[in-house]
Amino acid sequence: MEIFTLSDLLDARAESHGDKVAVSHNGETRTYQEVQEAVGRFAQVLAERGTRAGDRVVVLLPNSIDALVCLFAVVRLRATAVIVNDRLKPRQVGHIVGHSEAGAVVTNLRLGALLKHPETAATAVIDVAQVPMDGVPPAVTTNRASPVIGRDLATLIYTSGSTGRPKGVMVTHANLLAGARIVATFLELTPADRTLSLLPWSFDAGLNQVLATFWAAGTLVIGSTAHSPQICRELAAERITGVTGVPPLWEMLTKRPSTFLDQELPDLRYASNTGGALRSETLQRIRRAHPGTDFYLMYGLTEAFRSTYLPPERTGAPPSAIGRAIPDTEILVLDEAGRRCAPGEVGELVHRGPTVATGYWRDSEATARVFRPYPFAPQGAVPEYVVHSGDYVHVDEEGWLTYVGRRDEQFKSRGFRVNPTEIESVLLASTLVSEAVVFADASDTGESVVAAAIVPADASEFQLARLEAYCARELPGHQQPARIHVLTTLPRTPSGKVDRARVKQEWTRTEDAGGVVAAGAGDHRATG
Template sequence: MSIFTLGDLLAHRAVTRATDTAVEVGEATITYRRLHESACDFSRRLVQRGIRPGDRVAIHLPRSFEMLACFFGVTRFGAVAVIVNSSLRERQIEHIIQHSGARLVVTDTRLRSRMSPTLQRPTLLVDEAVTAESRSAEASSRPIGRDLAALIYTSGSTGLPKGVMVTHANLIAGARIVADYLGLTPADRTLALLPWSFDAGLNQPLATFWAGGTLVIDGSPFAPHLCRTLKAARITGLAGVPPLWEMLVRPPSPFLRMELPDLRYLTNTGGHLRPETLARIRAAHPRTSVYLMYGLTEAFRSTYLPPELIDARPGSMGRAIPDTEILVLDEAGRPCAPGETGELVHRGPTVAAGYWKDPEATAKVFRPHPFAVRGSAPEYVVYSGDYVRRDEEGFLYYVGRRDEQFKSRGFRVNPMEIEAGLLASGLVAEAVVFPDGQVGDDTRITAVVVPNDPESFTVEVLDSYCRSALPVHQHPHRFAVLDRLPRSSSGKVDRMAARANAAAHTPVGPAQGPHPPDGGAP
């Protein structure tokens, strides 16, 4: 059977691995056949409610078997799923539902209370009784690969989230490619921790199902509980973002002391993993492979570094994922030579269809392939806005965001460079750096930091380190000390909120003494 759509994928597994476990939630196990039947039942409920191909359906549910059934049920007959993170609040939920034009909101009784009472949208509760009419209703059409499957709302660096339009073909390609380079098989048991409203999180069930493996759903973010689940559920694969790994290597987490013989691989995405943290994880679990990855919602996943090359290529984000080409272009659109910094441009089957209801932003980011063969079919690539450099062997290294660079003492500065320097001090666990007004004729640099040891930390010691280890144009003028950084719904550091926290806590210069570490981010 050819697999072109999400419906094809689940239907294929319902035949080839019908009685195998697709999903585990606590003590409950759900087979592929039951998941497929539940998705079909949900499709009929939607049709009975008047939903048609192309309609957007907002899914506001926690990670669960029911959410998977809803997602596959929405997409199997051509409707478009809009996954709303269950941790969002009223204003954010309202923006996504209104901007997407969702005709129906699927939720439960508990989460419905988070929705604005003024939001006029029909609601379907997953825990309400199923009527005989909905059992008998049936969709009359099926999607094809190029049809929209979902809108994924990105947190974005500025402004309100944008809805990235992903097709069935995008999601199927992403599942196939990731399952390929991770070597997934039916024996794999993936622990689902990342939100499914996040592209990397959504890929976890899809890649697992592509391979015929088992998805284990666990809702607790508490490190000791998570570690017990890793062992008891015989998890073979875990995907995370840097804050997860930082949590796992610190008390009260037992992660570094545990024997986890089934844990075959870990993957990191959503930001740079501190070298010290990476080294501690690898030392504690030497038989577990660690995949360092880079991606963006507009093209899903761009690069990965094979685990066996971590020592040989420290700091590298790897090379292009299978079936993908990564270009590094200068300001004039020419390919950069090795060692030169340029913009990462992604070409391949995971390139999304643009931004929902935003043609201006779409035209800026999704552009025609600059080196397409004359007369060939139109092909669009993604201009990421991220600066990278490539070495002689083609391995890529992240430099920073194009829209975050600024001038300091006549030098072009990228915040990531200063943040890396601060982390290298060993004094801070996290850092966000940004331009913050002027000092005379120069840019004032503010650094928001989270100390490794709040009891002994002082701004003077960190400032002294910066003066000895960083070039003058990278010296922060002011510091704000927080006990943690704010996060987006996908678990990434929210840089805009970090700046707001810094302003609220009055960043100070080193000459004024340490800033008390009592300002926690919400």
């Protein structure tokens, strides 16, 4: 059968691979046929509780079989699923529930405390434990009266809010299926693949893992823990063929007590990184430990899901290299006047293709600013919209892209324009640092100076003087950090990425704090 919506995808897999295990979690499994039947039952309950086409339904659950069934049940009713990370706080959950104007929240008793916020008070709450997942399939198919089409909204994906309150990105069925098809294509997924799902499904990359696996009729194995030794055991015991992580996850897996670098994983065909630059040293250690595993580096943005990828044969490139456009996608590099940049010239990355979302929920001003008409369409063509990422890159003669940084994070130091990403890359190349965030801080004279929050690669061996000497040797004066904050960890967004906004908020100097403060959990050393 042809696939135009998420419901079509599930129905097609139930028809072609009905007896195959679709999902596994903590020893519990469901075949594609069983998932389809459970979705029908859940959709029936949601319809009886008042969910109609066009409604928003919040899914406040950890990654689980229940959450998977709920997602497909919501979209089967032509409603819109709003997947919320269960690690958020009541204020954040309240904002998403209120801003999305959700008609219902599906959750469990343990997470009910997250709904103790005024914005959630009038929203119906459905306890997932009260919804039958087994038994006789419903006699009535709930999506026939109001058919789902590809242009319908499937989900609102709320951004992490690193530059303000989270915005709801409007994503259609067609967007999600295009992303699933594209990733399944370049990762060469097949029904034999077993994908380990570790990223939250509220994160676009985490949701894509689910859908790309289903597109290929593979098996999704939902990770049971964030503890590195257990992740390593699951990789081996579940015979995982593919896994995707963010940089903090890969750093954790390459340090004790993890056994990732010591164990044999003959089934692990590929691994990939998203959500930020991965240190070259970390990538090299992974490649040496698992030479038979292809490693893909990916760059993307929530508004268009995935934009570029660096294939395994080029993963020796610098951390700032982000590859080239994913299939069926055009990446434009444009200057301030909207003209194409020449090779080597820095410009804004603009994404064109089938994964471009339809805008921001209830925010026409931000939508008009980010989603703009394709500037090179033939005269008289139907309008097509592209995403202006706010990220600056340059491209070489062969089409390979290098990340430069975000325009809104650049600042001036000693009269020179400073790009934090460039300095971070140098810090990470020192091998003394595993993570770094560079930002502008105030000096006694009122001028901006360079500050850096870093996590040592080896805390027991780290010497601040060695890093300062390295910076003096490798960086020009205007790029050298005037203050280095040495932390045990960096704050994270719910998707696991470094929370750059919180770093700057917590570590920007508000008064003269020269000298050295003992480092510890949440403490820092400031060099002035």
